[in-house]
Each structure stands twice: as C-alpha cells, then as structure tokens.
C-alpha cells in the first residue's frame with residue numbers, strides 16, 4: 001500500500017486546479033488533483049507543499065481535510081488522501097503533467113479522472129450543486 005496525497009486547490013475565482021498525467025507516468029492521460037507520494041515521516045500538508053513546488057513550481061496552503069479513498073490499480077494499492085488547499089502564488093510550470101485547467105467544480109465530471117479520484121470528483125460536484133441551491 002502506498003500513501004498518496006492530493007490537493008484540491010482553489011484560486012481566487014473559486015476554480016479548482018486539475019492536471020493530466022503525462023506519457024510515461026502511471027495513469028498516463030488521466031486527470032488528477034496534483035500531489036504525490038508521502039515521504040518517510042512527512043505529514044500530508046508538508047507533502048502537498050513540497051509536491052506542488054516540485055511538480056508545478058507553485059505555492060499552496062492546505063487548509064482542510066477533504067476525504068480519503070483506497071483503490072487498487074492491479075497489484076498497486078494506494079490510499080489517496082485529499083485536502084483542500086488555497087493557491088498562494090507562482091506561475092505553473094508542468095513537469096509530470098502535459099495539461100492543466102482551472103475548472104469549475106460543477107464541470108469536473110467532463111474529464112476522465114484516475115479511478116481513485118472519482119469519489120472526490122463526485123463529492124465536489126455535489127458540493128457545488130448544494131452551493132447553488134443555497135445561494136438563491
């Protein structure tokens with residue numbers, strides 16, 4: 001079992017950062033929430049701050065636990081822990097991905113996400129609908 005952290009990062013407009021895994025990576029071509037494997041002794045928030053600098057050259061600040069999901073890709077079992085995070089700054093420079101979008105939560109289901117992320121996508125879509133209903 002490997003433990004992977006993923007960040008649901010919001011920008012000032014309330015859009016979420018999603019990225020497509022590039023050729024040569026596990027789950028190539030699938031969309032995900034950026035993040036990566038926890039290192040020995042590292043907590044989720046430190047892992048996410050580190051991964052976002054390494055993978056995209058941006059600064060983020062995790063602020064709330066969002067969910068946890070276990071999934072098996074064949075023999076590879078992962079525990080994916082998602083936190084919501086705030087985009088702090090920096091210009092995105094891709095290394096592990098070949099595309100990215102700042103997308104509205106309600107539109108996330110239009111993208112093919114890595115299987116382990118699907119429950120998070122569903123939850124974000126439901127959250128966005130609840131937000132619309134309570135705002136009228």
Ligand SMILES: Nc1nc2c([nH]c(=O)n2[C@H]2C[C@H](O)[C@@H](COP(=O)(O)OP(=O)(O)OP(=O)(O)O)O2)c(=O)[nH]1
Pocket residue numbers: 004005006025026027032033034035036037038078080096114115116117
């Ligand atoms: N980062 C990330 N990985 C995910 C998500 N969903 C999902 O199934 N994964 C899988 C893909 C990989 O099998 C694993 C994370 O690997 P990774 O390649 O992003 O992690 P890393 O940068 O630390 O690893 P490495 O490439 O340096 O070996 O988790 C997600 O939303 N974000």
